[in-house]
Each structure stands twice: as structure tokens, then as C-alpha cells.
Amino acid sequence: MAGPMKMRATLGQGYTDVRVLMTHPMETGQRKDSSGKLVPAHFIQNITVRRNGKTVVEAETSQAVARNPVFTFRIQGGAKGDRIEVSWVDTQGDTNKTEAAVA
Amino acid sequence: MNAVRRLLLQGAGALAASLLAPLAALAAWNKEAFGAKTPADALKSLGVAGAQPSKDLLIEAPQIAENGAVVPIEIESRIPGTTSLTVLVEKNPFPLNSRFTFLEGALPFVKLNVKMGETSEVRVLAQAGGRYYSASQEIKVTIGGCGG
Amino acid sequence: MRFVLALPLAAALAACSTAPVPAPGAGGDHRGESAADTQHLTAVLKANMHERGQAKMDRIELDEAQRLCNQHADKPPAEEARRMEEAQLKTIPFPTGSLIGDWKAGEKIAQSGRGMTWSDKPGNSGGSCYNCHQISPKEEAFGTIGPSLAGFGKLRGNRPEIQQYVYGKIYNAKAYNACSQMPRFGRSGTLTEQQIKDLTALLLDPASPVNQ
Amino acid sequence: MKLTAAAAAVAVGLIVTPAFAQKSPYADYQRMAAENAPIELYELAGEEAWKQKQGPKNASLEQCDLGQGPGVLKGAYAGLPRYFADADRVMDLETRLVYCMTTLQGRSREDATKRVFGNADKSSEIEVLSAYVAGQSHGMPMRPGTGHPKEQAAYELGRALFYHRAGPWDFSCASCHGEAGKRIRMSELPALNTAKDSQPLMATWPAYRVSTSSFVTLQWRMNDCYRQMRMPEPAFGSEIPVALITYMTVNAQGVVYRGPAIKR
Numbered sequence: 035m036a037g038p039m040k041m042r043a044t045l046g047q048g049y050t051d052v053r054v055l056m057t058h059p060m061e062t063g064q065r066k067d068s069s070g071k072l073v074p075a076h077f078i079q080n081i082t083v084r085r086n087g088k089t090v091v092e093a094e095t096s097q098a099v100a101r102n103p104v105f106t107f108r109i110q111g112g113a114k115g116d117r118i119e120v121s122w123v124d125t126q127g128d129t130n131k132t133e134a135a136v137a
Numbered sequence: 138m139n140a141v142r143r144l145l146l147q148g149a150g151a152l153a154a155s156l157l158a159p160l161a162a163l164a165a166w167n168k169e170a171f172g173a174k175t176p177a178d179a180l181k182s183l184g185v186a187g188a189q190p191s192k193d194l195l196i197e198a199p200q201i202a203e204n205g206a207v208v209p210i211e212i213e214s215r216i217p218g219t220t221s222l223t224v225l226v227e228k229n230p231f232p233l234n235s236r237f238t239f240l241e242g243a244l245p246f247v248k249l250n251v252k253m254g255e256t257s258e259v260r261v262l263a264q265a266g267g268r269y270y271s272a273s274q275e276i277k278v279t280i281g282g283c284g285g
Numbered sequence: 286m287r288f289v290l291a292l293p294l295a296a297a298l299a300a301c302s303t304a305p306v307p308a309p310g311a312g313g314d315h316r317g318e319s320a321a322d323t324q325h326l327t328a329v330l331k332a333n334m335h336e337r338g339q340a341k342m343d344r345i346e347l348d349e350a351q352r353l354c355n356q357h358a359d360k361p362p363a364e365e366a367r368r369m370e371e372a373q374l375k376t377i378p379f380p381t382g383s384l385i386g387d388w389k390a391g392e393k394i395a396q397s398g399r400g401m402t403w404s405d406k407p408g409n410s411g412g413s414c415y416n417c418h419q420i421s422p423k424e425e426a427f428g429t430i431g432p433s434l435a436g437f438g439k440l441r442g443n444r445p446e447i448q449q450y451v452y453g454k455i456y457n458a459k460a461y462n463a464c465s466q467m468p469r470f471g472r473s474g475t476l477t478e479q480q481i482k483d484l485t486a487l488l489l490d491p492a493s494p495v496n497q
Numbered sequence: 498m499k500l501t502a503a504a505a506a507v508a509v510g511l512i513v514t515p516a517f518a519q520k521s522p523y524a525d526y527q528r529m530a531a532e533n534a535p536i537e538l539y540e541l542a543g544e545e546a547w548k549q550k551q552g553p554k555n556a557s558l559e560q561c562d563l564g565q566g567p568g569v570l571k572g573a574y575a576g577l578p579r580y581f582a583d584a585d586r587v588m589d590l591e592t593r594l595v596y597c598m599t600t601l602q603g604r605s606r607e608d609a610t611k612r613v614f615g616n617a618d619k620s621s622e623i624e625v626l627s628a629y630v631a632g633q634s635h636g637m638p639m640r641p642g643t644g645h646p647k648e649q650a651a652y653e654l655g656r657a658l659f660y661h662r663a664g665p666w667d668f669s670c671a672s673c674h675g676e677a678g679k680r681i682r683m684s685e686l687p688a689l690n691t692a693k694d695s696q697p698l699m700a701t702w703p704a705y706r707v708s709t710s711s712f713v714t715l716q717w718r719m720n721d722c723y724r725q726m727r728m729p730e731p732a733f734g735s736e737i738p739v740a741l742i743t744y745m746t747v748n749a750q751g752v753v754y755r756g757p758a759i760k761r
Contacts, residue, residue: 040537049244055535060252080165083243085242092237092238093237094236096171098252099250099252100252103535104248104249104534106246106533197529198529199526201523202526204708209526209532279426309643309692309748309750310690310693310748312688315675315690326657329654330728333736334728335730336729340727342729344664344727344729345728351663354667358660401666403729403730416681429679468665468668475666
């Protein structure tokens with residue numbers, strides 16, 4: 035149901051760089067479709083970033099985050115092989131998550 | 138709304154609230170703050186008062202954006218003990234854009250794309266040691282990005 | 286010896302005794318079309334295009350002005366250019382009386398880039414003027430393909446001859462410059478008489494922001 | 498020695514730097530938006546589509562020959578457009594993909610091309626495949642075919658179409674892209690008849706288009722330019738767009754491909 039996500043977790047200088055891409059329309063509720071009808075609001079509201087099962091970042095987001103959201107987060111330290119997991123929940127209760135090992 | 142949040146809303150003790158806060162964040166979405174139509178109302182709903190301007194709160198963003206549908210911004214706090222970053226696009230119909238809570242291990246840094254309806258100040262608030270700090274940058278927008 | 290499109294480049298090069306063909310990307314490769322080239326290109330367009338919305342297949346056919354501009358790579362010899370301009374001037378039905386309409390309506394027409402594409406409904410076209418020209422100082426998002434028209438009327442006044450020139454230029458730019466890049470807005474049926482008068486007002490009315 | 502190094506540095510600079518990026522007020526925006534664009538999502542979807550078995554032959558596209566041999570993706574996009582003996586014509590990436598869908602998967606041309614241009618809500622199969630294939634030429638110099646007589650004929654047809662004025666507004670491609678340093682509104686217009694301007698452009702297609710939040714291809718660009726030229730619609734994969742793409746890519750040849758990238 036939810037479109038694909040993609041994530042890349044790499045080691046930076048003293049931190050782990052997590053870049054995550056999400057497929058989502060992020061509808062504002064103000065846009066009209068081709069027939070002139072308002073498209074109802076539909077957007078990601080919560081995002082959670084975990085490292086090796088432990089939550090490190092919690093985000094609350096609005097309809098004014100751009101379509102197909104792309105986020106970069108940074109986590110202190112880290113080592114190759116750490117499991118990074120990012121998940122989201124949207125206004126319709128849809129969820130998706132992706133997992134990657136730090137490279 | 139989950140039980141934790143209900144508990145918080147019912148005014149559980151300060152100790153309980155602080156213990157439960159990270160858990161509550163799991164599914165919490167501050168409807169009142171995100172629904173606020175002015176920056177002042179959004180800040181009030183978030184419980185932010187008396188934010189101090191800070192040079193240690195960095196915003197990297199273009200001065201002029203070709204298209205408001207996608208405006209890249211990068212924010213970073215160098216204020217020790219920063220636990221959250223909040224982004225407001227002041228002239229958007231709903232100014233509160235996003236709010237990031239950093240738990241142990243996370244650096245107060247985030248890069249994202251926001252939508253902007255028109256030229257506006259983009260304000261960032263950092264929370265550290267129970268205080269709020271603020272920085273802002275104007276981004277000019279050539280084509281507004283809230284219609285689609 | 287003219288270039289024949291159907292021939293491979295190497296053969297054409299060998300056959301071409303005059304100007305050398307520039308290397309790809311070096312620029313300077315705008316060469317005129319021979320009658321055979323024009324025929325071939327028109328056939329390729331017809332074979333590989335289809336009508337959509339108001340964009341019918343007859344748009345592929347060239348009129349005399351287009352054919353001559355293609356033939357001369359937009360640089361006809363002076364005598365030919367004069368004849369072409371004369372012929373185009375005859376297509377302009379100049380209205381009698383004042384040619385100054387409503388500059389406010391003109392500003393809207395100048396702003397609108399709609400009209401004549403397969404995704405536009407027929408009618409209701411704008412002039413796309415800001416796409417190519419600076420006009421009112423209030424509009425910063427202007428193009429630079431055409432000359433700046435800021436202060437146009439302030440510099441020239443709005444005598445009847447100036448009104449005629451502006452109206453005529455918008456109606457059929459090729460009456461004044463044989464291979465102008467500017468569309469012939471009246472001749473092509475894009476803009477109405479009233480719309481062209483409104484645009485004329487935008488450039489010439491002393492009250493227009495263009496002349497402040 | 499010193500001189501040679503400096504000259505090489507200048508040459509590299511010319512190749513990899515967009516000609517107008519420095520002076521554009523949007524340079525910062527374009528750089529940041531490119532860094533932060535969701536392009537990998539399209540590449541990922543394209544990889545899935547590439548490996549997806551479908552059609553009457555229930556086959557994937559994994560054995561598609563894009564010019565470097567069946568199934569070779571590395572550098573394939575950088576070698577296009579080129580002449581293909583099996584089809585006896587010059588093909589760009591998208592035209593070749595349709596060819597593989599019909600030959601390998603046994604799909605009809607109608608089926609393979611029924612939805613070639615997608616939108617923000619749903620990209621087309623051709624678009625995501627283009628993202629996936631093009632991404633595997635990133636960092637490689639673009640060397641379209643120029644040796645075969647049909648490649649030379651396609652270039653010459655592209656050149657002639659580029660300058661051919663027609664339609665109610667008397668436009669050709671050159672009306673907007675024939676002279677350097679011009680703008681439509683605030684949009685800078687590359688002179689696509691020059692190496693200097695065509696290189697940064699051709700090195701970045703296909704691309705994520707910020708204004709529509711969708712992934713777009715060169716066939717789409719040709720199609721939409723003819724729309725704006727007020728002309729009828731060119732057929733997807735036909736001689737017209739292939740010749741124009743050949744003309745512009747050959748003008749840009751040698752540039753290091755660095756897409757898929759972003760467009761306004």
C-alpha cells in the first residue's frame with residue numbers, strides 16, 4: 035500500500051549519517067485535482083529513527099513537508115553493521131518502515 | 138489518542154510526565170500547535186516562551202528558492218544539551234512545519250525539504266536545558282508551493 | 286550544392302563544396318533549407334505527429350513567411366526581406382480610431398502564457414509577453430529573448446503613428462522584421478482586436494505603469 | 498607540465514560545471530535541492546521494474562541489450578542514442594526500452610507505450626526504468642554513436658528539426674534554445690546548439706522535476722517543448738524526438754554524465 039522507502043546509513047566523522055527517502059503525497063488539503071475537487075489532506079505525522087532497536091529521533095511533521103520527504107539525521111558515533119530503522123505513520127494510519135546496516 | 142497521552146492531558150504529576158515524555162512522543166502529534174494559524178499561537182500551544190536569539194543555532198538554506206513546493210533547509214544546534222528542534226515557516230497558512238525530538242545518541246541536526254506558500258521568515262527553535270533559543274532566515278520564493 | 290537531408294552526413298560532406306560543416310556543438314550550424322529539405326522535414330513531421338486538442342495537423346504546413354525564413358536561416362537578403370515585410374503588412378486590418386485600449390486588461394494579457402497549445406481550450410489566449418520582454422517595472426520575472434519595453438511610451442509618446450506601429454507589431458511582427466522571432470499574435474488568431482488594443486495601451490498609455 | 502595541468506583543470510571545469518550555475522541567483526537552491534532530491538526512490542522502483550517478469554513471455558528486461566550487450570547496464574546510458582542493427586534504426590534509451598518490452602516480454606507496442614508519461618502520484622514504467630538505467634552511467638563520459646551512417650543521418654535530421662520554424666507561433670527549438678544567455682521569465686535558456694550549454698543539460702537528464710514533484714525523461718521534454726511550440730504531438734519514440742535527442746547529445750558528447758539529477 036505505502037510506496038517504497040530507501041535509506042542509506044554511512045559513517046561520518048564521529049557520527050552516523052542517516053539519509054532516508056519516503057514515497058508519500060504529503061497532500062496539504064488545499065490542492066485541487068484536475069476535476070476541481072479539493073484533494074483531502076493526507077500526510078506523514080510521525081517519524082521514528084532507531085539504532086539497534088533504541089529510539090534516537092522522534093519527529094512530528096505537517097502537511098508542509100515536501101512531497102516524497104527526504105530527511106538526513108545524524109547519530110553520535112556508531113559502527114559498521116549498526117542496524118538503523120526508520121518508520122512513519124500518516125494521517126490515515128498507514129505506516130511503513132525501512133531498515134539498513136551502517137556501511 | 139493513546140493512554141499515555143490521555144494520562145498526560147489529565148494532568149499527571151510532573152515527575153510522571155518527564156518520565157513518560159519520550160514514550161508519549163512515539164505517537165503524539167500536537168494537533169493544536171500544528172493547527173495554529175499564527176506563529177505566536179503555534180508557540181503558545183507548544184509551551185514555548187521567551188526564546189533567546191542564538192548564534193549557535195545554524196540554518197543553511199537558499200536565500201531565494203525557485204519553487205516553494207520544495208525548499209531544502211538544513212538546521213543544526215551547537216547549543217549543548219539540545220533536545221529538540223522546531224521549524225516554523227512564518228507566512229504559511231499553518232506556520233508550524235515540523236518538530237524533532239533528539240533522544241540520547243542523536244545529534245541536533247536535520248536536513249529536510251519544506252513547502253513555502255510565499256516569501257517568508259523560516260524560524261528554528263532549539264530546546265536546551267529547559268530553555269528555548271531561536272534563529273531565523275528569510276527565504277524568497279519565486280513560485281509558491283502550497284497549491285500543489 | 287545544397288544539403289540533402291536524406292543523405293548520410295559523410296556523403297553530404299563530400300558533396301558539399303562550399304562552407305565547411307562545423308563540428309557538433311561548435312555552433313554556427315543554422316543552415317537554410319532547400320526546397321527538398323523543407324519538403325522532407327514537413328513529411329517527417331506529418332508522419333510522426335498526431336493532432337491533439339486544438340493543435341491540428343494543419344499547423345505543420347508552412348505559410349510563405351515561414352517557408353522563406355526557413356530557406357534563408359532567418360536572414361533573407363535585404364531585397365527579399367523588404368518584399369516579405371510588405372506582404373505581411375498587407376495582412377494587418379488596422380482598426381480606425383484610437384488604438385489605445387485598457388492598460389489594466391493589457392497587463393493581464395501580457396502576464397498570461399496560456400493559449401494555443403494542445404492542453405489549452407480554444408480561445409482565451411494570453412500574449413505571453415513577459416516570457417520574452419521586460420514591460421512593467423513591477424514585474425521582476427521577465428524574459429530576455431526580446432528587447433526591454435520598460436518606459437516604451439515615455440520615450441516615444443503615443444502619436445497615431447506610434448499607436449499604429451505598436452498595434453501592427455503585435456498583430457504581425459513579421460511586417461516590420463521579416464524573420465522576427467515574435468509570434469504574429471493577430472495573424473495567427475491568438476489575440477483579438479480588443480486584446481491587441483489593450484496591449485497597445487499597456488505600452489503607450491501615460492497612466493500605464495510601463496511609463497511611470 | 499604545469500601548463501598542461503592548468504589547462505586540464507580548466508577543461509574539466511568547463512565540462513562539469515553548469516554554464517550558468519555561478520551567475521544564477523538560484524545556484525544555492527539548485528545545489529541544495531539536488532542534494533536533497535528523492536531520486537533514489539525512482540531508481541529503486543526502476544530496479545524492481547527491470548527485474549519484474551511480465552508480458553506474454555513472462556520475462557524480465559534483464560537480458561535487454563542497451564548497446565553494451567545483453568543485460569549490461571554499466572555505461573549503457575552514456576553510449577546512447579546509437580544505431581541498433583537488430584532494429585535497424587537509431588534509438589535513445591526510452592525507444593530501446595520499448596523495443597525490449599516488445600521483443601523480450603512479447604508485449605504489444607500499444608501495451609508498452611500506453612502510459613509513457615506519469616505524474617507525481619504515479620510514475621510510468623519507462624520513467625522509473627530510465628532512472629535506474631541512467632543512474633548506472635553516473636560518472637562516465639557520454640559517447641553517443643556517431644560513426645554509423647544512420648547515426649549521422651539522425652544527427653542531421655535533429656539539427657534540421659531544431660531550426661525548422663512552423664506552427665501558429667512560428668517557433669522552432671532555436672526560438673528559445675538558439676542563443677546563449679537568454680531567459681523565459683526567470684528560467685535560463687541553454688543554447689542547445691552549443692557544447693558549452695548542452696553539456697551541463699544533457700549530463701543531468703532524466704531528472705526529478707521539482708515544480709511537479711515527478712520524474713521526467715528526455716522524450717517527455719521533447720513532447721512538452723512541441724506542446725509549447727503550439728505544434729501537434731510528436732509520437733513517443735518516433736524519428737522526431739530520437740533525432741533531436743541525438744542532435745543534443747552529440748553536441749554535448751564527452752561530458753561526464755552526473756544524473757539522474759533535478760530540474761526546475
